[in-house]
Amino acid sequence: MKLRSVLLISLVVLLSAIAFSGVVNIWSWRSQDADVWKQVESRLRAQGYDIKINFTAYAPTEYDAKVNLALQTGTGPDLVYSRRLPGGLTQTLIDNGLYLPLPNDFDLSHFPQAVLNSVTSGGKVYGVPFAVQVVGIFYNKDYFDQFGLSIPKTWDELVEVADTIQKNGITPFFVPGKEAWALTMQHAMCGVSVLGPEWIKDLTEGKTCFLDVKFVDLNRKLNDLKKYYQKGFMGNSTNDLNAAFAFGQAAMVFYGIWGYQTWHELNPDLRVGYFMVPPANECQEPYAYTYMDGAIALTSNVKNREDSLKVLEFCATPEFGTIFSNVTYNIPAVSGAQLPDLDILKVAVDTYNNHASPYVYWVGSVFVTQKPSLYTDVLSPGMQAMYSGKITPEELARNAQDAISQWYEPLMKK
Amino acid sequence: MKLAKRYLLLFVLPALILYTLFIVYPLINSLFLSLYSWPGVGKKTFVGLDNFRKVFSAGSFRNEVFNAFWHNVYFYFLAALIEIGVGFFIALMLASKIKGARMFRNIVYIPNMIPLVLVGFMWSLYLNPQVGLVNQFLKLIGLGGLAQSWLGQESTALTTIILVNAWRNIGFYVLVLLAAILDINPSLLEAAYIDGASNWKIIWRIIFPLSFSTVRTLAILLFIWSFNVFDMIYALEGVQAGPYRSTDVLGTLFYRTAFGGLGSSAIDMGLGATITVFIFAIIMPVSILYVYLVEKRQRSA
Numbered sequence: 046m047k048l049r050s051v052l053l054i055s056l057v058v059l060l061s062a063i064a065f066s067g068v069v070n071i072w073s074w075r076s077q078d079a080d081v082w083k084q085v086e087s088r089l090r091a092q093g094y095d096i097k098i099n100f101t102a103y104a105p106t107e108y109d110a111k112v113n114l115a116l117q118t119g120t121g122p123d124l125v126y127s128r129r130l131p132g133g134l135t136q137t138l139i140d141n142g143l144y145l146p147l148p149n150d151f152d153l154s155h156f157p158q159a160v161l162n163s164v165t166s167g168g169k170v171y172g173v174p175f176a177v178q179v180v181g182i183f184y185n186k187d188y189f190d191q192f193g194l195s196i197p198k199t200w201d202e203l204v205e206v207a208d209t210i211q212k213n214g215i216t217p218f219f220v221p222g223k224e225a226w227a228l229t230m231q232h233a234m235c236g237v238s239v240l241g242p243e244w245i246k247d248l249t250e251g252k253t254c255f256l257d258v259k260f261v262d263l264n265r266k267l268n269d270l271k272k273y274y275q276k277g278f279m280g281n282s283t284n285d286l287n288a289a290f291a292f293g294q295a296a297m298v299f300y301g302i303w304g305y306q307t308w309h310e311l312n313p314d315l316r317v318g319y320f321m322v323p324p325a326n327e328c329q330e331p332y333a334y335t336y337m338d339g340a341i342a343l344t345s346n347v348k349n350r351e352d353s354l355k356v357l358e359f360c361a362t363p364e365f366g367t368i369f370s371n372v373t374y375n376i377p378a379v380s381g382a383q384l385p386d387l388d389i390l391k392v393a394v395d396t397y398n399n400h401a402s403p404y405v406y407w408v409g410s411v412f413v414t415q416k417p418s419l420y421t422d423v424l425s426p427g428m429q430a431m432y433s434g435k436i437t438p439e440e441l442a443r444n445a446q447d448a449i450s451q452w453y454e455p456l457m458k459k
Numbered sequence: 460m461k462l463a464k465r466y467l468l469l470f471v472l473p474a475l476i477l478y479t480l481f482i483v484y485p486l487i488n489s490l491f492l493s494l495y496s497w498p499g500v501g502k503k504t505f506v507g508l509d510n511f512r513k514v515f516s517a518g519s520f521r522n523e524v525f526n527a528f529w530h531n532v533y534f535y536f537l538a539a540l541i542e543i544g545v546g547f548f549i550a551l552m553l554a555s556k557i558k559g560a561r562m563f564r565n566i567v568y569i570p571n572m573i574p575l576v577l578v579g580f581m582w583s584l585y586l587n588p589q590v591g592l593v594n595q596f597l598k599l600i601g602l603g604g605l606a607q608s609w610l611g612q613e614s615t616a617l618t619t620i621i622l623v624n625a626w627r628n629i630g631f632y633v634l635v636l637l638a639a640i641l642d643i644n645p646s647l648l649e650a651a652y653i654d655g656a657s658n659w660k661i662i663w664r665i666i667f668p669l670s671f672s673t674v675r676t677l678a679i680l681l682f683i684w685s686f687n688v689f690d691m692i693y694a695l696e697g698v699q700a701g702p703y704r705s706t707d708v709l710g711t712l713f714y715r716t717a718f719g720g721l722g723s724s725a726i727d728m729g730l731g732a733t734i735t736v737f738i739f740a741i742i743m744p745v746s747i748l749y750v751y752l753v754e755k756r757q758r759s760a
Contacts (some may be wrong), residue, residue, distance in 0.1 A: 110718055113499050133498060133726060141501035225699040277588025279613030279702055285587060416727065417519060421715065426703040431610060433702055443744055447517065 067352035068097045069343070070122035072112060076102035077373055079308070084368045085359060096352045109134055116143040121346035123353040128173050129337050130165040132413050136166065144171045148354070152361055155379045159401065161408065163337035172340030173360040174378035175369060177321075179393045180234045180301040186316035188215060188296040192247045196320045200239060200266060202321040203323050207273040210296045218270070219295035221286045222279035222432060225425035231299040232267065232424050233407035234334040238322040239263050241329055245404035249411065251455025255445040262325075264438030268431055279433060291315055300394045306374045321390050321400060332402035336409045337378055417448040486739075492732035499718075499728050510733035516589065524734065526704060527712040534621055534708065535685035540635045541625040543677055546632035547670075553633065554640045564637070568630035575627075579694025586610050610695060613705040620706055624691045632677055639673035640666055672756060679749040686742050689714065711737050 071082065082100040089096050101122070103111050109128070114115045115121035116138065127144060128135045138144045146169035149152075153161060156174060164172045182203075189195070192213055197203040207217035221227045236245065242257055247253045275281070275295060284457070290298050291311035300324075308315055323330040341360055347353055360364055366382025369375065374385065376394055384390050406412050410418035423445045436444070450456045473636050493510055495503040513520045549567065553560050570578070584591040586609045594606035609619045643666060667674075689710030692700055698714050700707035717731025 110499070117500060121622065135501045137498045143500065223701060224697065225701050225703075246602060277608035280588040280608030282585065285589075289589075353685065421699075422519075425699050426701065429701050430703040435613070435703060451519075 067095065067349045068099060069124065069349055069356050070099045071101070071124045071126075071356075072115075072122045073100065073102045073106075073126040074105040074108040075126065075373075078102070078369075080372045081369050084372070085356070085365065088368070089355070089359060090365065093356055094352070096355060098356065113138070116344055116346055117196045119346055121344050123344065123347045123349055124341050124356065125344055126175075127340050127342040129409055130166055130171075130337060131409070131411060133414055135171075136414075139166050139171055142344050145174070145345055145347070145358070147343065148169055151354075152358065155361060155363060155381055156382060157398075159403075160337050160378050164298070164340045164342075172342030173357050174337050175360065175365075176334055176338040176339045176373075176375045176383050177378050177397055178301050178303060178338050179229060179376065179397050180299075181319055181321050181396070182297055183300050184297045184305065184318050184320070185290070185293060185295075186318045187293070197316075197323045198324050199327055200325050204270065204273075207270070207297075211273055215293075216275045216295040217273040218275075218291075218297050218299070219281070219286050219289045220274045220278045220299065221270075221281045221283045222274075222429065223282050225429055226420075227283060227286075227299075228432070229407060229420055229424040229426035230301070230334075232428055233262075233405065233406045234299060235267060236263060236324045236407075237332040237334050237402035237405060238324045238329070239266065241324065241438060242332055242402045242404040244403070245406055248406065249404060249455070254456055255442050255449065257442075260445075261439055261442045262430065264441045267428075267439050271432055279429065287311065302389075305389055309374070317389050319389055319396070321396065331400065333400045334405060334407065335397050335401040336382075336405070338375070340378075386459070411453070412449060415449065415452045419445060419449055481604070489732040489735050492729055493736045495729040497728045498726055506729065510730050513730065514733055515736060519538050520730075523704070523707070524709075524737070527700075527707045527709045530617060530706065530708050531688070533617065534688060535682055537618065537621045538625060538685055539678055540682065541622070542629050542632045543636075543674060545625075547636050547667075547674070549629070550633045550636035550640055551666070553637050564634070567633050570627045575690050575694060578623070578627050579691070583610070583695060586619065600693060608706050610722055611702060613702055616696065616702060617706045620695050623650070623695065624688075627691075635673060635677060635748040636670060639670035643669045669689055674750075675752065676749070679745055679752070682745050683742050683749070685740055709734060713738070 079100055079102065082098045086098045099122075108126075112121065112125055113134075116125075121143075127138070130136060135144070151170070153170065153173075153204065160174050160177065161170060162436065164170055164174055166382060169431030188210060192209055194206050194209060197206050210217040219418055220231070240263055244253065244257075247416060248255070248257075253259075262415055271278070275289070281289075286298055286300065287304065287307045288311065289295050290300075290304075291308040293312075293315070302319075308317060321333045324331050341357060343350075343353060358426075361379060363379055363381035363383075366379040367384075369377045370384045370390070374387070374390065376384075376390065376397060384394065404410075407420060407424075410419075413421070414428065416422060424441075427441045427444055431441050446456070450458065492503075494505060494507060496506045496510070497503040497650045514524050515521060553564055553567075557563075574583075588594060588606075588608040588611060593609065594603075597603060597606045609615050647665055647669075648661060651665055656664070666696060687710060688708055692706050692708055692711050693714070698708045698711055700715075713731050713734040716726070716734060717728050718726060
């Protein structure tokens with residue numbers, strides 16, 4: 046009898062605790078973040094906030110359609126992971142009032158302006174950025190030590206490095222040619238160094254165009270590099286890349302820092318280094334392709350505004366960055382976080398802070414915001430076609446010019 | 460009589476409501492949507508027949524549509540040749556009294572029960588150019604020269620996908636054809652044997668004509684499925700339908716157009732709906748033919 050009443054009372058207490066604690070629902074395309082939110086919840090509880098976080102991850106390919114539909118029908122969550130700006134998807138959601146701006150007094154002092162640019166529209170800030178990505182060349186340090194190689198300073202040196210590795214019987218580069226997006230990324234990360242940010246700025250302003258000899262030359266450089274890729278590279282996926290690089294079947298990959306989590310899981314002994322794609326000659330500075338991965342945005346469907354803002358406020362602190370990077374090995378967008386003690390992350394953060402290209406032509410650029418897009422419609426099929434010998438480097442440049450000049454005013458024929 | 464009609468309506472109503480809600484309404488809706496430009500959220504802009512102009516008048520989008528369309532056509536003919544043609548001979552073998560026929564009947568159907576996502580995953584491993592099972596096997600039997608990057612080159616990618624598709628689906632065709640063959644009155648075959656007909660003659664003059672209506676039905680169904688195909692290409696080559704669109708079909712083109720290919724690219728549901736209307740216009744006459752033939756068969760039966 047006594048036991049029963051104790052149980053009953055504890056049940057009532059438990060139920061009322063659940064009823065009174067605020068629930069915040071978050072949707073994401075990143076299933077690897079589940080643990081981040083568990084830690085955030087317990088940290089907030091320790092601070093005395095009675096908040097329960099419900100985190101749901103959807104397949105990345107279905108995520109955007111799901112959010113669109115849910116927000117329009119009023120069945121969406123309080124917070125969602127949102128894609129970066131400029132971008133058609135996010136912009137439309139903002140224009141239709143489905144994402145809400147952060148309050149004017151919201152503390153964003155821990156974010157550099159470059160990051161905030163990717164969440165700002167019409168002078169208002171939509172969402173708290175959570176991660177930034179750095180792409181470039183990742184290399185196996187053991188092979189570089191073994192063959193006495195150092196980080197190349199120019200494109201020609203990069204070719205020499207590849208040549209030495211090949212002569213020693215190791216595949217210099219592993220390229221996932223079946224996944225078109227990865228080839229576009231390769232083009233884009235080489236572009237920021239070989240073409241340089243100034244050239245991309247001129248392109249954006251219409252002072253030069255894709256037919257420029259520098260752009261054609263970059264295409265040719267990439268096409269000439271393919272003799273250093275693994276045999277049959279056009280049939281490989283990024284899964285293949287992860288396995289091949291982690292187990293030392295190839296010495297270098299054109300990839301992003303997010304790959305490290307997988308490589309490390311597959312082979313904890315792997316020593317990975319990073320360098321920016323070297324520029325065409327010594328007079329030029331190398332640059333890195335970096336971008337904000339996404340933000341956590343307040344939706345118009347918010348049911349628990351007060352607690353949701355509390356969660357967002359926490360996301361804007363270095364403490365969140367510490368939790369985030371220790372779980373995912375990604376670089377947090379917020380500055381001042383305590384990163385895990387890994388050289389590769391330190392190099393990536395340093396690159397992000399000091400060598401990020403201010404102008405780009407892949408994600409985060411104007412060239413992907415309309416159809417035909419430089420990303421989906423030109424470079425993705427185009428790089429595959431060039432690598433397969435279907436089109437020449439000159440034709441790839443011509444395709445880019447023809448496609449973008451259909452809708453991008455500065456590049457139209459004057 | 461009046462009462463019966465009223466009850467009839469009552470019994471039909473639940474199905475009618477479901478059918479209208481989930482088939483007729485979306486169909487009409489996408490017909491209307493094809494007249495608009497719409498990014499999936501917010502205001503729809505009426506553009507009249509502009510979307511259809513993009514599909515049919517010269518331009519990069521028309522090239523993409525017809526590139527995809529011809530791949531659908533190729534898909535249909537090759538799939539028909541393998542799944543129905545080869546399937547017919549497998550069914551013939553299973554119909555004859557060979558040892559273990561029952562076991563083979565089960566084996567041939569097994570791939571059909573594997574979820575498609577898994578099929579895609581399995582085959583992308585098998586077809587890996589360096590360490591995949593297919594190339595390793597070729598090397599093992601001394602045909603290493605034939606090893607290639609099956610999914611990575613224009614000349615083999617689409618055909619490889621169709622073969623994987625056949626590997627998965629042929630069991631269904633074999634089972635249906637087998638049923639048709641076993642349905643033939645054995646006395647006809649016995650009579651032919653007694654008259655001294657060769658095996659080939661029996662197959663071509665008796666078994667094939669008597670199971671032809673089944674073959675025809677399967678051919679029509681396969682046509683409809685071939686123009687709706689999406690999943691197999693999506694599983695093996697992704698929505699970009701690489702290399703350079705050489706495996707693109709109307710289904711993947713629709714997906715890219717309506718839901719966006721990658722990350723932050725622009726999307727247009729209206730233009731996507733136009734592609735579905737185009738697919739519908741191809742499939743509809745064939746579906747009507749199918750219904751007509753089935754009806755006719757039932758009446759004559």
